[in-house]
Amino acid sequence: MTLPNHFELLATDGAARTGRLTTPHGMVRTPAFMPVGTAGAMKGMHWREVREAGADIVLGNTYHLMLRPGAERIAALGGLQRFTGWNGPMLTDSGGFQVMSLADLRKVSEHAVTFRSHIDGAKVELSPERSIEVQRFLGSDIAMQMDECVRLPAERDDIERAMRLSLRWAERSKRAFESAPDGYMLFGIVQGGDIPQLRHASAQGLVEMGFHGYAIGGLAVGEPQAVMLAMIDETAPALPTDRPRYLMGVGTPDDILEAVKRGVDMFDCVMPTRNGRHGVAFTRFGQVNLRNARHADDPRPLDEASTWPSARNYARAYLHHLVKAGETLGAMLLSEINIAYYQFLMQGIRDAIAHGTFEEFYQRTRADWSRGDI
């Protein structure tokens, strides 16, 4: 049964696309970078800054929120938007990936993933049905199917086993999702590791089932960028052109630019906020590690032409001092500066595709990153 389409393609330039995704909580401009609000908060930032930076949609974390404060509790309090105060679109991951990377004593069976909570050691079972139920309780606008992601490099047998399990879980996730109200979306997740034939089989299986959008999973899990890009080249053409494509967990500004060029519409990554907390700034001219002593006497701001005040108004020397002194303000300023840069990059990408100048934008942006005089 084909699901209704809430995605509108506005323009294409080569394989790159720009469009609009309509959700119950608002509109998402694509290509979109979705900041990751891990446990119901954007670490070190107020939601108004996330919005002012240009983010249309953020990620919530099913794994963390189902353990604490609990999905039923958030539902009773009106859902994630009301609970957090972010009243825009939200996407939640299914939790399986986080279990495999965060929980201990985890086990994967046909029925579900079972694990011990990293908070109180309680035994927890996360089946496709329970994952969809939790995402519905959270009230997210876009839910993800439950899947199994294999780290790379991996044996072909293991990649195939996980890909076929994920297809069976896709079917169960879709059935469990069917009662969701109009407008709420469910995305399938393509698996298949670094093996083209398995990528094609996974994409074909999902497209036959029919989803509101399709994620490319199983990447950014240890493989070189060239392998990731090759798998996008194999997968994107196998997905419907009129539905959104979401590359999970990606990535650096360079990863994003390369993936947009290959037809990807949506991205999420913890990097802007995580690197910000560790003193690394993303700028139009590349990354700047403000822990480095070379900044101690530098009166220049990070980027005097930035559209974001904090990137224009603070001396590198001050940011260096805050980071070295472990001042919370350092993590706060760099988090907002990084989220703002990522949104600045996405706005430039959307405008370039809309004007048919994506190739020039691509070349100039990469040249600016590698100027190295920062």
Ligand SMILES: Nc1nc2c(CCNCC3CCCC3)c3[nH]c(NCCc4ccccc4)nc3cc2c(=O)[nH]1
């Ligand atoms: N369901 C599912 N999720 C995946 C994710 C999580 C995406 N962010 C979820 C948010 C929701 C909650 C938290 C995150 C991935 N993240 C990455 N790479 C991250 C690489 C990275 C790691 C650390 C720093 C920077 C980059 N690959 C991923 C593959 C999958 C996948 O196949 N299936």
